[in-house]
Amino acid sequence: MRTGRAGYLSQCRNCYPTSDKRAAAGDPISMPVGASSVVITERLDRRPPRASDFAAENRALETLACAMAAQPAAVLRKIVGAVIELCRADSAGISIMEPRGDTEVFCWRAVAGTLGAYVDTVMPYHASPCAMVLTSDTVLLFDRITEQQFPAVKDIEPPIFETLLAPFHRDGKPIGTVWAVSHDPDRKFDAEDARLLRSLAHFASAAHQMAAALDAAQAGRRELEWQVNERTRALHNANLALQREAAERARAEEALRQSLKMEAVDQLTGGIAHDFNNMLQSIGGSLEMLQRRVEQDRLPEAARYIETARTGVERAAALTHRLLAFSRRQMLQPRPVTLGTCIASIAEPIRRAVGPDIAVEFSLCGQTCPVLCDPDQLESALLNLAVNARDAMPGGGTLTVATADRILTSAELLGQEGAKPGAYVEISVTDSGTGMTGHVASRAFDPFFTTKPVGQGTGLGLSQIYGFARQSGGLARLESVPGQGTTVRLLLPCHVTDRKISALRQLEARTGHDTTVLVVEDEEDVRALVADALREQGHTVLEAADGQAGVRVLQSDARVDVLVTDVGLPGMDGRQLADAARVGRPNLPVLLITGYAEAALDAHLAPGMEVIHKPFALDVLAEKTRGMVEAARAAAAEDGLAAIG
Numbered sequence: 001m002r003t004g005r006a007g008y009l010s011q012c013r014n015c016y017p018t019s020d021k022r023a024a025a026g027d028p029i030s031m032p033v034g035a036s037s038v039v040i041t042e043r044l045d046r047r048p049p050r051a052s053d054f055a056a057e058n059r060a061l062e063t064l065a066c067a068m069a070a071q072p073a074a075v076l077r078k079i080v081g082a083v084i085e086l087c088r089a090d091s092a093g094i095s096i097m098e099p100r101g102d103t104e105v106f107c108w109r110a111v112a113g114t115l116g117a118y119v120d121t122v123m124p125y126h127a128s129p130c131a132m133v134l135t136s137d138t139v140l141l142f143d144r145i146t147e148q149q150f151p152a153v154k155d156i157e158p159p160i161f162e163t164l165l166a167p168f169h170r171d172g173k174p175i176g177t178v179w180a181v182s183h184d185p186d187r188k189f190d191a192e193d194a195r196l197l198r199s200l201a202h203f204a205s206a207a208h209q210m211a212a213a214l215d216a217a218q219a220g221r222r223e224l225e226w227q228v229n230e231r232t233r234a235l236h237n238a239n240l241a242l243q244r245e246a247a248e249r250a251r252a253e254e255a256l257r258q259s260l261k262m263e264a265v266d267q268l269t270g271g272i273a274h275d276f277n278n279m280l281q282s283i284g285g286s287l288e289m290l291q292r293r294v295e296q297d298r299l300p301e302a303a304r305y306i307e308t309a310r311t312g313v314e315r316a317a318a319l320t321h322r323l324l325a326f327s328r329r330q331m332l333q334p335r336p337v338t339l340g341t342c343i344a345s346i347a348e349p350i351r352r353a354v355g356p357d358i359a360v361e362f363s364l365c366g367q368t369c370p371v372l373c374d375p376d377q378l379e380s381a382l383l384n385l386a387v388n389a390r391d392a393m394p395g396g397g398t399l400t401v402a403t404a405d406r407i408l409t410s411a412e413l414l415g416q417e418g419a420k421p422g423a424y425v426e427i428s429v430t431d432s433g434t435g436m437t438g439h440v441a442s443r444a445f446d447p448f449f450t451t452k453p454v455g456q457g458t459g460l461g462l463s464q465i466y467g468f469a470r471q472s473g474g475l476a477r478l479e480s481v482p483g484q485g486t487t488v489r490l491l492l493p494c495h496v497t498d499r500k501i502s503a504l505r506q507l508e509a510r511t512g513h514d515t516t517v518l519v520v521e522d523e524e525d526v527r528a529l530v531a532d533a534l535r536e537q538g539h540t541v542l543e544a545a546d547g548q549a550g551v552r553v554l555q556s557d558a559r560v561d562v563l564v565t566d567v568g569l570p571g572m573d574g575r576q577l578a579d580a581a582r583v584g585r586p587n588l589p590v591l592l593i594t595g596y597a598e599a600a601l602d603a604h605l606a607p608g609m610e611v612i613h614k615p616f617a618l619d620v621l622a623e624k625t626r627g628m629v630e631a632a633r634a635a636a637a638e639d640g641l642a643a644i645g
């Protein structure tokens with residue numbers, strides 16, 4: 001930039017626009033010459049012409065096309081190399097207009113050749129010849145760039161002798177230049193160089209645009225990936241939070257369960273201790289009084305105390321029975337039960353339990369089919385329900401016990417695992433009492449749940465009833481409205497069809513109620529007591545003092561409907577006797593009497609065999625014997641029916 005021609009900016013004598021437009025306007029410096037798409041200035045035209053080297057041009061364009069396909073970001077450097085090669089320039093580069101603060105600058109990108117070290121140089125917009133190229137949007141040739149015209153380039157070494165610049169575009173707008181520089185006064189650009197530069201500038205425009213589009217696409221993809229990662233992370237965190245919450249909830253539930261359990265255990269132990277103390281008090285007190293009366297020889301008064309002590313023993317036995325039932329150590333002894341009969345036998349105890357202020361009504365469906373369940377448990381369930389109803393009607397009211405036939409569909413049994421759709425018999429107990437709140441109703445079947453004061457309720461009643469119903473293949477339901485009353489329904493599956501029922505009844509009519517019982521017991525007193533109690537029930541009783549004597553009766557032609565035998569016999573024990581009896585009489589009902597809590601004995605009973613534990617009430621023994629005979633007859637009736645088809 002040591003020399004230069006003044007007046008460039010005012011007259012533009014040192015620059016040579018190459019557009020057709022200028023040529024058409026008759027501009028003296030833009031005379032159209034050379035290739036059709038490039039108009040070469042008159043100064044260029046005056047220079048010695050150079051033949052086109054199309055082969056070299058094609059090779060260069062082919063290389064550029066490949067580079068563009070493979071590495072669009074690097075293609076600008078390749079274009080600059082092609083400018084140096086095809087235009088025989090000493091240096092070449094690409095200037096791109098970029099915003100910088102409030103103004104704009106030209107940035108030198110992809111500079112190659114002698115000025116290669118100047119890459120990334122920034123030129124103020126108006127201090128660069130590029131501004132003129134953008135304004136004119138044509139190829140321009142500057143033969144000297146003076147310091148006065150473009151002070152920004154004054155320090156550039158080696159000095160620039162000639163510069164040929166072609167605009168390049170993005171989206172149709174000029175945004176920069178592709179330039180070729182000569183540092184040699186003898187090397188002058190000509191019309192062919194201008195054409196080649198313009199062609200390469202077009203290529204650069206396309207490449208630049210494509211690289212920008214690819215950059216945008218990559219940025220979009222990165223943004224998308226980032227969003228996906230963020231979303232995944234957010235989901236992962238949400239999942240962790242949920243897991244933490246679930247674990248927290250499980251811990252809280254466990255803690256609640258534990259505290260409820262402890263509360264229940266507290267309540268239970270308190271209740272049991274209280275009840276047992278009362279029972280011990282009445283038994284102990286009675287025995288003491290009994291002893292005094294005996295000593296005073298006032299025997300007629302002794303009976304009262306014996307009765308009180310006996311009641312205490314019964315109450316204690318009932319309590320242990322409920323505890324055993326709840327812990328499922330009490331074996332159910334199911335047999336076909338006709339509800340009418342069962343309810344008739346419990347009617348009086350129910351009336352007694354509820355007292356005179358409560359009217360008891362029975363609404364029984366005459367023809368309900370038998371159910372297969374433990375009748376003792378069913379009676380105990382009904383009595384429990386009656387007691388609950390009584391407690392809910394402190395000022396009196398009405399208690400209704402009703403039976404009905406029901407057909408339950410699978411939709412009605414949804415969630416009731418184990419219960420099968422079909423014919424059921426419903427026994428409902430309804431009271432006109434206080435009813436339950438939703439909270440109490442939702443927990444009423446829970447074991448140990450009670451709203452009653454310590455000592456008045458163990459909370460085992462309904463849970464025991466629920467367990468009994470489920471174990472019998474049925475279910476228990478509860479409906480309650482606060483202030484209006486409660487209905488608890490037991491639904492037990494029908495045991496036999498109508499046809500079988502009538503056949504059963506006919507068979508019962510034919511066989512009558514005559515029953516012969518063989519009692520085998522080595523303790524003479526006990527044997528006599530048992531025999532007396534059975535005879536009182538109208539049974540014929542045969543007696544044997546040991547297993548061998550029992551076998552002899554069983555092997556004879558004597559009629560035996562049921563065998564009642566002690567387990568702990570000398571020699572052949574009761575269990576062996578039962579097995580021996582079944583050889584000749586395979587369906588003979590056997591009632592085993594034992595003084596021990598023999599769980600193994602309970603667990604391995606054959607069908608038609610039952611156990612009764614000492615001490616037992618004599619009427620319980622008689623009732624059990626009767627039930628076993630009835631069950632055996634019902635089974636025989638069914639077999640008969642099956643044979644009939």
Ligand SMILES: Nc1ncnc2c1ncn2[C@@H]1O[C@H](COP(=O)(O)OP(=O)(O)OP(=O)(O)O)[C@@H](O)[C@H]1O
Pocket residue numbers: 384388389392431433434435436440444445449450451452456457458459460461462463485486
């Ligand atoms: N008929 C009813 N009317 C109103 N509430 C009832 C009725 N039956 C049961 N409940 C409520 O359900 C609770 C649980 O009854 P459940 O029979 O299991 O135990 P309990 O009667 O409290 O004690 P338990 O029967 O062991 O002596 C009762 O404490 C009571 O709050």
Ligand SMILES: [Mg+2]
Pocket residue numbers: 384387388457460461462
């Ligand atoms: Mg109860």
